[in-house]
Amino acid sequence: MNIGTNKKIQWCPGCGNYAIYSAFKNVVERNIENGKLIKENIVLVSGIGCHGYITNYYDLNSFHPIHGRVPPLATGMRIANDLLTVVGFAGDGDVYAEGMNHIIQAARRNTDITMIVHDNSVYGLTTGQFTPTSPKGFKGRSTPFGNPERPLNPITLMIVSRGTFVARGFSGDVKHLEYLFERAIFHRGFSIVDVIQPCVTFNNTYEFFRKRVYRLEDTDYKPNDFEKAVEKSLEWGDKIPIGVFYEEETDTYEKLVRGHENFFFNRDVPDITEILTEKS
Amino acid sequence: MDELSVFLGGRAGEGVKRGALVIGKLFNRYGYHVFIMDDYVSTIRGGQDYSEIRISKKEVFSQKGISDIFFSFHEDIFERYSSKTKRDTVAVLDGKGGTNVPFDEIIKEKNASPVMKPSVILGVLSYVCEIPFEFVVKTLESEFKEKADKNIELAKAGFEYAKENNFPKLRMERWTKPQFPVISGNELTALGAVRAGMKVYTAYPITPASTLLHFLAKESKRLHIAAIHTEDEISAAVMAIGAAYAGAPAMCGTSGPGIDLMGEAISLAGGTEIPLVIVDAQRAGPTTGVPTYTEQGDLNLVLNVGHGEFPRIVLAPGTIDESFDVAARAMQYAWWYQTPVFVLTDKHIAESTKTVNIQFGKKYPLPVKYFEGSGVYKRYQVTEDGISPIAFPSMKGIVNHTNSTEHTEEGYSSSLPENVVKMKEKRLKKAETIRNDFLAEHTINVFGDVDAKNTVITFGSPTGTLLEAIEGLPLKLLQVIALEPFPVEKVKNIFDHSEKIISVEQNSTGQFAELVKCKTGRAPDEKILRYDGRPFDPFELKERLKEALL
Known part of the structure; x- marks a missing residue:
C-alpha cells in the first residue's frame, strides 16, 4: 500500500511538514491495510499556506479550499455522507487567525472531523509574518519592531471550546505523531492535534522545543478531567507537554442535525402534498 | 363586491402577521384569490406593524394600497396610515361607537391574549362580508388545532358586536375558486x-x-x-x-x-x-x-x-x-x-x-454528468462543452481532487502558464455552453398586449404589480428571468418591434436599465424607479406608465 503520489514535494528541506506528512501516511496506509479505513471514504481538506499542498501528495479524495474555511467545508461533507472520514489540515494562520471563529464553532458542535494544525507560529508562504501563536516581541516582516500581541494558547482555547479530543504533537517526534493521529481519526467527534512544527526558514524552533517537550503519555496524567485539562494546557515554560490533554465522547453535530439520513446515497425527492394541504 | 382590500395594523405582539394570514385563509376557503403584504419594522416591541390583505375574484399579484376596511388596534396607526384609506373606508379602531370594536375589552373579558386580537376581526368580517360563520370556524380549527376554541369564542364576540351595532355591509358572495395553498x-x-x-x-x-x-x-x-x-x-x-x-x-x-x-x-x-x-x-x-x-x-x-x-x-x-x-x-x-x-x-x-395555483407535482429531475469511464479520474477533464464528468467520494475507485489553486485536469496544483490558459478556456467553454443552452430555456415572459408597439421591461417583483398596471394601456410587458446569461437575442427581437421602451425597477440608480443597455445596445427611453423601500402599487405604477407613454 502506498498512498503517495508522483508529485514532487515542494517544502524546504527539514520542514516540519515532512514529519506530519509521513506520520499521517503511515497511519492511513496501516489502517487501510487492516480494513479499519476505506480508501474511497477518506477525504482530506487542506487550508492555505505551505501545508496546503499536502493534498497533492496523497492519492486520496481531497478539497483544497480557501484560507480559514477548512472546518465548515469539512462539516458540510460530514453532513452529506456519514461514511466519510474527513481530515482537515490547516495552518495556525488558517485556524487561529482568518478562521478562528470556525474552529471554535466546530469544536463546540462536536462535528466528527479531525483537524491537524501545522502550527509553526509564522506565515511561511507569505514570507515570515507573525501569527496568533507567535510570541510577543517576535520580529517578522510586518512587525520589524516586534510583535505587539500576546500569543494564543490553542490547546486551552480548544478545551474551553468543548473540543472532545484535544492534543498537541511535535514534528520532532514522528512516532508520537502517529499515535496521536490514529487516535484522533478514530475519535467519534471533533478532534484536533495542534502540531508544533518549526519553520526552518522563518522560525526555526527545533532546538527550543526539543529541549522542552515531554510526553503526557509517559506521566500518570489522565485526559478525562476538564478542569485538570485546562490547567495542564497552561503549562508552557521549561517543560512543554505533548500528547492528549482532553478526551470525551458525546453526540456528534451531524447526527443531531440530520439523524441517520445519508444525503449522498438517498436522493429521493419528498412528496410535499401534505405541507401544501396544511397551507391552504 | 368583486374585490376587497383589508388593512390590519397593530403593535408587535398583537398577532398582525399571523392574523393577516388567517384572514387570507378565510377568504381562500370562501373561494377568493388573496395577496398579503406584511409591513413591519426592525424592532421586536413598540413598532407599528401592518398587513394589507387583498381579496379578489381574479388572481392578484400585489397589494392595492387603498383599503375598503381598515382595522387598527391603535389610533396612532390609523393616523399614520390614513393615506391608505378613502372616503368610504370602514375604519374599525379599538373603542366603542361608530364602527369601532372594543378589542382590548373583549380580550380581557374572554381572558385571552392580545396576540389573539385578529380572531375578533375574523368575526367582524364574517358579519360585514356576510360570510357564513362556519367558514370562520373551519379556518380557525385548521389553523389553531387544539387552541381553536378560544379563537372561535373571540370571533363569535366580534361577530355579535358587529351585528348588535349594525355595522355596514361589504357583501362578498361565495366564490368559486378552489382552495389553494x-x-x-x-x-x-x-x-x-x-x-x-x-x-x-x-x-x-x-x-x-x-x-x-x-x-x-x-x-x-x-x-x-x-x-x-x-x-x-x-x-x-x-x-x-x-x-x-x-x-x-x-x-x-x-x-x-x-x-x-x-x-x-x-x-x-x-x-x-x-x-x-x-x-x-x-x-x-x-x-x-x-x-x-x-x-x-x-x-x-x-x-x-x-x-x-x-x-x-x-x-x-x-x-x-x-x-x-x-x-x-x-x-x-x-x-x-x-x-x-x-x-x-x-x-x-x-x-x-x-x-398559489401552480404545478406543484411537476418533476424536476437532477441530471448529473457522471464519470462513467475507468482508469484515473480527472476532476477537471477538458471536454467539448467545458463540463467535466463528476464523481464523488465513496464511489469505488474514485479519487476526486478538488482544488481552489489553479489545477491540472487531475486536480493537482499548477501555475504553469499553459495550464492556466487551459483551465481558463475550459471555464470559458462552459460559459459558452450555458449561453447556447439558454437560448432554448425559459428566460423571459411576455404579458399584456403582445401587439403593442411599446414595451415595458422589468425583472423581479415589479412584474406582479405591472401585470395589473398595464391593463388597458398600449403596452406589452417583458419580464427578464435570466439576468445572466442575459437573453440578448430574445430581448433584442422584442426591442426591434418596439417604439418606446420603459424600464421599471426598485432601486435608485437603474442597474437593470444599464444592464439592458449594455447587453442590447439600446437604452430604455424612460426609467421608472422607486427607492423608498416600499413596493410599487398598481395604481401609482399605472399613472407613471401613462406619464412615460406621453
Missing part, C-alpha cells in the same frame, strides 16, 4: 429547491431570508433534509459547498449583507466547479440600510460578486408563484453545469403571501 415566496423557493433534490440548506439569520430557514427547519423531518443555522454567512456558503462536494445538493440563502460575506466562497464554487445555489432575498441597502423593506439594489452585486472570472447563472422570479419553478431550475442548472447559480428575490416576493 396560501404561501410565501420564501416557502416556495424552499419547496422548489426541495423538489429538485435539495438536501442541505445553510443560512445565518437575516431579514428577509430568515423565514426561508425557519420554514425548512420546521419541515426538515418531513422533507428529509438538513436545515442548518451556521455561525455566519461565510460558513453557510462554505458548508453548502462541502455538502455538494460530497454529493448532497445544497443551497445557501441570505440577503445583500450576507452575499458580501459569501463572496470568496462563491468564487471558490466557481473556480472549483461545485454546484451551489445561492438565494439573495434583497432588502434596502447600502450597509444595514432599511432591513425590513424591499429593494432591487443587489443586481450588480450578484452579477459580479466573487473575485476572478467564472461562469455563473442569475435567475429572478417575477412573482411569488414563479419562485418555485425558478428555485427548482436553479438547482438543476447548478448540478448540470457545476457552477454557482443565484436566485434573486426581494422582500416583496420573499415575504409576501398569496394563493
Whole structure:
C-alpha cells in the first residue's frame, strides 16, 4: 500500500511538514491495510499556506479550499455522507487567525472531523509574518519592531471550546505523531492535534522545543478531567507537554442535525402534498 | 363586491402577521384569490406593524394600497396610515361607537391574549362580508388545532358586536375558486429547491431570508433534509459547498449583507466547479440600510460578486408563484453545469403571501454528468462543452481532487502558464455552453398586449404589480428571468418591434436599465424607479406608465 503520489514535494528541506506528512501516511496506509479505513471514504481538506499542498501528495479524495474555511467545508461533507472520514489540515494562520471563529464553532458542535494544525507560529508562504501563536516581541516582516500581541494558547482555547479530543504533537517526534493521529481519526467527534512544527526558514524552533517537550503519555496524567485539562494546557515554560490533554465522547453535530439520513446515497425527492394541504 | 382590500395594523405582539394570514385563509376557503403584504419594522416591541390583505375574484399579484376596511388596534396607526384609506373606508379602531370594536375589552373579558386580537376581526368580517360563520370556524380549527376554541369564542364576540351595532355591509358572495395553498415566496423557493433534490440548506439569520430557514427547519423531518443555522454567512456558503462536494445538493440563502460575506466562497464554487445555489432575498441597502423593506439594489452585486472570472447563472422570479419553478431550475442548472447559480428575490416576493395555483407535482429531475469511464479520474477533464464528468467520494475507485489553486485536469496544483490558459478556456467553454443552452430555456415572459408597439421591461417583483398596471394601456410587458446569461437575442427581437421602451425597477440608480443597455445596445427611453423601500402599487405604477407613454 502506498498512498503517495508522483508529485514532487515542494517544502524546504527539514520542514516540519515532512514529519506530519509521513506520520499521517503511515497511519492511513496501516489502517487501510487492516480494513479499519476505506480508501474511497477518506477525504482530506487542506487550508492555505505551505501545508496546503499536502493534498497533492496523497492519492486520496481531497478539497483544497480557501484560507480559514477548512472546518465548515469539512462539516458540510460530514453532513452529506456519514461514511466519510474527513481530515482537515490547516495552518495556525488558517485556524487561529482568518478562521478562528470556525474552529471554535466546530469544536463546540462536536462535528466528527479531525483537524491537524501545522502550527509553526509564522506565515511561511507569505514570507515570515507573525501569527496568533507567535510570541510577543517576535520580529517578522510586518512587525520589524516586534510583535505587539500576546500569543494564543490553542490547546486551552480548544478545551474551553468543548473540543472532545484535544492534543498537541511535535514534528520532532514522528512516532508520537502517529499515535496521536490514529487516535484522533478514530475519535467519534471533533478532534484536533495542534502540531508544533518549526519553520526552518522563518522560525526555526527545533532546538527550543526539543529541549522542552515531554510526553503526557509517559506521566500518570489522565485526559478525562476538564478542569485538570485546562490547567495542564497552561503549562508552557521549561517543560512543554505533548500528547492528549482532553478526551470525551458525546453526540456528534451531524447526527443531531440530520439523524441517520445519508444525503449522498438517498436522493429521493419528498412528496410535499401534505405541507401544501396544511397551507391552504 | 368583486374585490376587497383589508388593512390590519397593530403593535408587535398583537398577532398582525399571523392574523393577516388567517384572514387570507378565510377568504381562500370562501373561494377568493388573496395577496398579503406584511409591513413591519426592525424592532421586536413598540413598532407599528401592518398587513394589507387583498381579496379578489381574479388572481392578484400585489397589494392595492387603498383599503375598503381598515382595522387598527391603535389610533396612532390609523393616523399614520390614513393615506391608505378613502372616503368610504370602514375604519374599525379599538373603542366603542361608530364602527369601532372594543378589542382590548373583549380580550380581557374572554381572558385571552392580545396576540389573539385578529380572531375578533375574523368575526367582524364574517358579519360585514356576510360570510357564513362556519367558514370562520373551519379556518380557525385548521389553523389553531387544539387552541381553536378560544379563537372561535373571540370571533363569535366580534361577530355579535358587529351585528348588535349594525355595522355596514361589504357583501362578498361565495366564490368559486378552489382552495389553494396560501404561501410565501420564501416557502416556495424552499419547496422548489426541495423538489429538485435539495438536501442541505445553510443560512445565518437575516431579514428577509430568515423565514426561508425557519420554514425548512420546521419541515426538515418531513422533507428529509438538513436545515442548518451556521455561525455566519461565510460558513453557510462554505458548508453548502462541502455538502455538494460530497454529493448532497445544497443551497445557501441570505440577503445583500450576507452575499458580501459569501463572496470568496462563491468564487471558490466557481473556480472549483461545485454546484451551489445561492438565494439573495434583497432588502434596502447600502450597509444595514432599511432591513425590513424591499429593494432591487443587489443586481450588480450578484452579477459580479466573487473575485476572478467564472461562469455563473442569475435567475429572478417575477412573482411569488414563479419562485418555485425558478428555485427548482436553479438547482438543476447548478448540478448540470457545476457552477454557482443565484436566485434573486426581494422582500416583496420573499415575504409576501398569496394563493398559489401552480404545478406543484411537476418533476424536476437532477441530471448529473457522471464519470462513467475507468482508469484515473480527472476532476477537471477538458471536454467539448467545458463540463467535466463528476464523481464523488465513496464511489469505488474514485479519487476526486478538488482544488481552489489553479489545477491540472487531475486536480493537482499548477501555475504553469499553459495550464492556466487551459483551465481558463475550459471555464470559458462552459460559459459558452450555458449561453447556447439558454437560448432554448425559459428566460423571459411576455404579458399584456403582445401587439403593442411599446414595451415595458422589468425583472423581479415589479412584474406582479405591472401585470395589473398595464391593463388597458398600449403596452406589452417583458419580464427578464435570466439576468445572466442575459437573453440578448430574445430581448433584442422584442426591442426591434418596439417604439418606446420603459424600464421599471426598485432601486435608485437603474442597474437593470444599464444592464439592458449594455447587453442590447439600446437604452430604455424612460426609467421608472422607486427607492423608498416600499413596493410599487398598481395604481401609482399605472399613472407613471401613462406619464412615460406621453
